[in-house]
Amino acid sequence: MKFLLLCAQPMGLEEFRQPELDSIATLFNFHITYQDPKQDIKRPYLIVDLESEREARLLGSRSIAIKTVWEYWYDASTYEDLHQYLKTVPELWEKYAQSPSTTWKFDVGAYGQVISMKEKVDVINSFAYMNFLGDIRMKGPDVEVGVFEEYFQGQSKLEKESRSVHEMRRVWMGRKICDSQRHLVDVFDLKKRAYIGNTSMEAEVSLLMANQALADKGKLVYDPFAGTGSMLLTSSAFGAYTFGSDIDGRQMRGKTKSISHSAEQYGVTGKIIDCASFDMTQHPFRTGEIFDAIITDPPYGVRAGAKRLGRKETRRKVYEPTLIPGRESEGFAHELPDYVPPSFAWEMTDVIDSLVTYALYLLKPGGRLVFFLPTDNAEYADVDVPVVEGLQLISNSCQDFGKWSRRLITMVKVSPASGVLNDLDRGIKRLDIGTRNDAAAEGEEAASKLPGHANFGRKFMQGFV
Amino acid sequence: MVRLITQNLLSCPSNACAYPANFPLSFRDVSTIEVVETDFNEDFIRRHLPKLEWNALRKSAAELGNTDLPEVSPDLSDAASVPVEVIKTLHHVLLEIQVQDGSMACPSCNHNFVIKDGIPNMLLAEHEVRK
Numbered sequence: 001m002k003f004l005l006l007c008a009q010p011m012g013l014e015e016f017r018q019p020e021l022d023s024i025a026t027l028f029n030f031h032i033t034y035q036d037p038k039q040d041i042k043r044p045y046l047i048v049d050l051e052s053e054r055e056a057r058l059l060g061s062r063s064i065a066i067k068t069v070w071e072y073w074y075d076a077s078t079y080e081d082l083h084q085y086l087k088t089v090p091e092l093w094e095k096y097a098q099s100p101s102t103t104w105k106f107d108v109g110a111y112g113q114v115i116s117m118k119e120k121v122d123v124i125n126s127f128a129y130m131n132f133l134g135d136i137r138m139k140g141p142d143v144e145v146g147v148f149e150e151y152f153q154g155q156s157k158l159e160k161e162s163r164s165v166h167e168m169r170r171v172w173m174g175r176k177i178c179d180s181q182r183h184l185v186d187v188f189d190l191k192k193r194a195y196i197g198n199t200s201m202e203a204e205v206s207l208l209m210a211n212q213a214l215a216d217k218g219k220l221v222y223d224p225f226a227g228t229g230s231m232l233l234t235s236s237a238f239g240a241y242t243f244g245s246d247i248d249g250r251q252m253r254g255k256t257k258s259i260s261h262s263a264e265q266y267g268v269t270g271k272i273i274d275c276a277s278f279d280m281t282q283h284p285f286r287t288g289e290i291f292d293a294i295i296t297d298p299p300y301g302v303r304a305g306a307k308r309l310g311r312k313e314t315r316r317k318v319y320e321p322t323l324i325p326g327r328e329s330e331g332f333a334h335e336l337p338d339y340v341p342p343s344f345a346w347e348m349t350d351v352i353d354s355l356v357t358y359a360l361y362l363l364k365p366g367g368r369l370v371f372f373l374p375t376d377n378a379e380y381a382d383v384d385v386p387v388v389e390g391l392q393l394i395s396n397s398c399q400d401f402g403k404w405s406r407r408l409i410t411m412v413k414v415s416p417a418s419g420v421l422n423d424l425d426r427g428i429k430r431l432d433i434g435t436r437n438d439a440a441a442e443g444e445e446a447a448s449k450l451p452g453h454a455n456f457g458r459k460f461m462q463g464f465v
Numbered sequence: 466m467v468r469l470i471t472q473n474l475l476s477c478p479s480n481a482c483a484y485p486a487n488f489p490l491s492f493r494d495v496s497t498i499e500v501v502e503t504d505f506n507e508d509f510i511r512r513h514l515p516k517l518e519w520n521a522l523r524k525s526a527a528e529l530g531n532t533d534l535p536e537v538s539p540d541l542s543d544a545a546s547v548p549v550e551v552i553k554t555l556h557h558v559l560l561e562i563q564v565q566d567g568s569m570a571c572p573s574c575n576h577n578f579v580i581k582d583g584i585p586n587m588l589l590a591e592h593e594v595r596k
Contacts, residue, residue: 218509282594285474
């Protein structure tokens with residue numbers, strides 16, 4: 001069955017649309033096909049093939065990228081063509097029109113042009129041949145018929161009553177099935193949230209990420225760079241139990257407010273299980289295959305520097321518990337309540353490589369890893385996306401900011417996982433384990449081109465020269 | 466929070482320790498425990514069963530004053546076979562008992578992980594970091 005989707009077209013997020021629809025289909029285990037496989041992501045009207053109205057409603061029950069779902073009737077380049085066709089298929093509308101007890105309304109919209117109320121009324125009147133017998137009802141009618149005019153973008157070409165207007169590109173028509181979940185973008189708006197920080201993920205993107213992660217009731221989802229908990233909140237809003245960790249406990253704990261205040265605001269208090277402060281490369285999990293999904297926005301080294309515990313090779317190292325001169329009576333330095341363990345800057349390539357093997361270890365087979373990969377547009381190539389045996393790439397959606405972008409990468413752990421984990425300590429590379437070929441391989445790597453996310457923080461500060 | 470579902474997954478990450486000697490972490494100096502009623506989701510608990518360490522969970526629950534769990538573990542590898550009464554007990558033990566302030570200590574190296582406002586600090590000291 002064909003359905004017409006009216007898409008939201010948020011600026012910069014066009015690439016996120018199809019992966020979201022595909023993910024929702026996967027979540028509910030149904031098939032979706034696109035009438036035009038090379039769909040133009042700049043156009044807001046999309047025809048998809050679904051088995052029945054049930055699948056259409058399931059799509060609407062989770063999607064952020066679309067606004068409404070319609071039973072597809074027709075699309076044409078002119079109203080003449082549209083009317084001519086509709087008169088040959090009265091079975092589409094007669095059952096509603098001929099029933100005096102069926103309430104109805106027409107919804108006339110446009111994309112790329114403003115149309116006046118008078119023009120809308122003229123459009124509705126052009127369908128008089130349908131002869132609806134029932135009463136018009138503006139709120140909650142039994143049937144809502146949609147007519148949408150799509151206009152060419154760019155310079156206006158025509159003159160109409162001393163106005164410069166665009167030429168109509170297409171007219172689309174259908175019968176309303178349902179709304180989407182797009183209203184959640186407003187519900188989760190950072191400006192309205194109880195607790196946010198300067199790295200909090202914007203509402204729309206954190207909701208799209210939760211859909212990519214297939215967050216759902218009964219599942220356990222993890223964010224290893226939890227910060228102020230944006231991804232925990234949206235994943236839990238979709239029903240999942242969530243767990244967060246971060247090397248910096250201050251962002252999770254908050255001062256006067258914390259993640260728990262936001263959780264209470266959205267009614268997901270019982271769903272955020274715990275947050276813990278630790279370095280992912282020094283993680284405390286005793287076993288793998290715990291989580292149904294890992295969803296995260298790693299620090300890019302711009303507003304928040306990625307760091308890990310320890311010191312850089314050249315600095316003085318400490319191998320034993322030490323006493324602080326002058327405070328010997330208080331006990332060992334690391335046991336004092338004000339102890340802050342040393343940490344050092346963690347380079348972006350290392351962050352991403354570690355995240356990927358960490359996920360490989362912690363994900364259940366079939367589980368998804370969803371994360372943002374920041375990249376210098378001048379340097380990026382598709383090969384920059386890490387490849388690890390055991391994780392399969394599902395989608396790569398670019399959000400472009402001019403000189404740099406971030407790409408939402410979705411991967412799935414295929415079963416069985418590979419021998420990659422044998423050379424790692426619970427998903428993390430250690431200097432003392434692994435094959436002897438490591439040193440040679442690293443030498444080769446250094447000689448070849450660096451990926452677009454290498455040294456990202458420093459390049460960002462330097463303006464990507 | 467620190468719920469038992471979380472604590473049952475945590476071991477000491479110090480370079481001086483290895484599983485199973487570093488598990489479970491023992492609760493110490495627990496000054497605030499809250500019992501918070503939480504919606505029961507049977508499917509979630511059943512899905513999590515294979516990941517539980519039963520004896521450790523019983524021991525840790527007892528440290529917090531709860532002895533609801535039977536000594537003999539049900540067959541955790543056959544989630545569907547576990548009776549719903551046990552699932553309900555697990556729900557209470559795993560999710561509804563929450564440690565807000567206290568600490569967890571490693572049974573092997575004695576590193577004390579402080580829990581403040583429900584968030585455990587599991588950062589390692591410099592000499593404990595694995596390279």
